[in-house]
Amino acid sequence: MQNSSRLKIGVVCYPTFGGSGVVATELGKALAETGRYCVHFITYDQPSRLDLLSNSVFYHKVDIQTYPLFRYPPYELALASKMVNVVKYEKLDLLHVHYAIPHASAAFMAKQILASEGRHIPVVTTLHGTDITLVGKDPSYAPVVAFSIEQSDIVTAVSASLRDETYDTFGVKKEIHVVPNFIDLERFKKQKKEHFKRAICPNGEKLLVHTSNFRKVKRVDDVVAVFERVREKIPAKLLLVGDGPERRRLEQYCQEKGLFEDVRFLGEIEAIEEVLSVADVFVMPSAKESFGLAALEAMACEVPVIASNTGGLPELIEQGISGFMSQVEDVEDMAKNALFILDDANLPTFKTQALRRAKEFEVAHILPQYEDLYHLALKK
Ligand code: GMT
Numbered sequence: 364m365q366n367s368s369r370l371k372i373g374v375v376c377y378p379t380f381g382g383s384g385v386v387a388t389e390l391g392k393a394l395a396e397t398g399r400y401c402v403h404f405i406t407y408d409q410p411s412r413l414d415l416l417s418n419s420v421f422y423h424k425v426d427i428q429t430y431p432l433f434r435y436p437p438y439e440l441a442l443a444s445k446m447v448n449v450v451k452y453e454k455l456d457l458l459h460v461h462y463a464i465p466h467a468s469a470a471f472m473a474k475q476i477l478a479s480e481g482r483h484i485p486v487v488t489t490l491h492g493t494d495i496t497l498v499g500k501d502p503s504y505a506p507v508v509a510f511s512i513e514q515s516d517i518v519t520a521v522s523a524s525l526r527d528e529t530y531d532t533f534g535v536k537k538e539i540h541v542v543p544n545f546i547d548l549e550r551f552k553k554q555k556k557e558h559f560k561r562a563i564c565p566n567g568e569k570l571l572v573h574t575s576n577f578r579k580v581k582r583v584d585d586v587v588a589v590f591e592r593v594r595e596k597i598p599a600k601l602l603l604v605g606d607g608p609e610r611r612r613l614e615q616y617c618q619e620k621g622l623f624e625d626v627r628f629l630g631e632i633e634a635i636e637e638v639l640s641v642a643d644v645f646v647m648p649s650a651k652e653s654f655g656l657a658a659l660e661a662m663a664c665e666v667p668v669i670a671s672n673t674g675g676l677p678e679l680i681e682q683g684i685s686g687f688m689s690q691v692e693d694v695e696d697m698a699k700n701a702l703f704i705l706d707d708a709n710l711p712t713f714k715t716q717a718l719r720r721a722k723e724f725e726v727a728h729i730l731p732q733y734e735d736l737y738h739l740a741l742k743k
Pocket of ligand 1: 381651652
């Protein structure tokens with residue numbers, strides 16, 4: 364298909380490691396791969412998973428001018444100006460912004476500026492979680508978040524739980540479409556990594572894995588608490604992947620508790636599927652989780668999940684089938700369930716079920732849902 368006949372989508376997201384940026388980047392890449400879209404990423408840095416630029420994937424950097432007068436450089440204004448510029452010069456058909464703060468409000472401003480010049484640009488906003496459940500509901504942002512949700516042409520949320528929380532928190536009337544997170548099963552699949560497994564678990568220990576950005580909401584302490592209880596009963600190791608504010612304190616805790624032989628902190632890893640390929644159980648005890656993309660990535664690599672019963676996790680994990688969920692903080696129950704899964708008599712079935720469930724979220728099933736919504740937005 365000629366570039367001129369492809370739909371041109373501007374994608375705005377946070378480029379850092381983190382669920383919303385990953386979803387936005389993978390969605391953009393998948394859209395471009397269909398041959399029906401040109402995708403223009405508009406961000407302050409090249410998104411971490413945007414490794415491939417082609418004649419249908421482009422990256423536009425938001426330039427932020429600082430000035431000694433500014434204590435806080437006005438990023439939202441720079442972003443809105445960049446959106447205006449890219450829409451005009453790349454002749455975009457639609458903007459898809461991921462994360463309400465500040466992307467949806469910047470998109471509103473860009474839309475108004477373009478309208479004043481006689482150019483209409485529909486805006487699709489995807490809500491991911493922390494933009495609503497943690498940061499967005501704070502009174503210092505809430506009126507702007509509510510307004511920009513109402514003003515978007517189409518709004519999506521990554522789970523029914525997040526949709527309902529958005530209605531409850533902001534009282535918005537706008538229809539919110541649920542489009543769950545998705546997975547590329549070509550990339551996320553169990554790989555043969557026996558040598559890696561032997562290096563970590565030389566005596567056939569069971570391997571628990573957690574990946575996150577180590578923010579408080581992830582409750583990484585509970586991961587370690589679950590692991591300690593599991594290790595009391597069976598030989599086990601724990602891999603903690605990622606980095607963030609809680610990491611240093613936890614590393615210290617593991618040193619003090621003499622856990623350092625069995626708990627390894629791997630930091631940020633690009634090829635996360637290689638680590639997941641050797642895992643037996645994935646642990647996600649978050650206080651809040653609007654969907655739980657990291658759990659889906661684990662399941663696609665045949666890893667059952669021990670999680671908290673919060674947010675959108677019950678929409679992903681089937682209790683007692685592809686994993687188990689417990690009340691937030693209930694590390695005793697999580698450890699009991701982990702031991703049940705790790706029993707050799709149960710583990711193979713849980714692994715099979717985790718993969719079966721993950722297949723329901725394959726990108727090929729979810730992409731058309733976004734495409735239908737784009738076409739709806741274009742009619743507005
Ligand atoms: O929680 C994270 O690790 C990052 C966070 C974000 O804001 O990027 O992820 C949120 O969006 C993901 C993609 O839609 C969801 O899978 C995560 O569940 C969600 N995180 C929370 O709700 C805490």
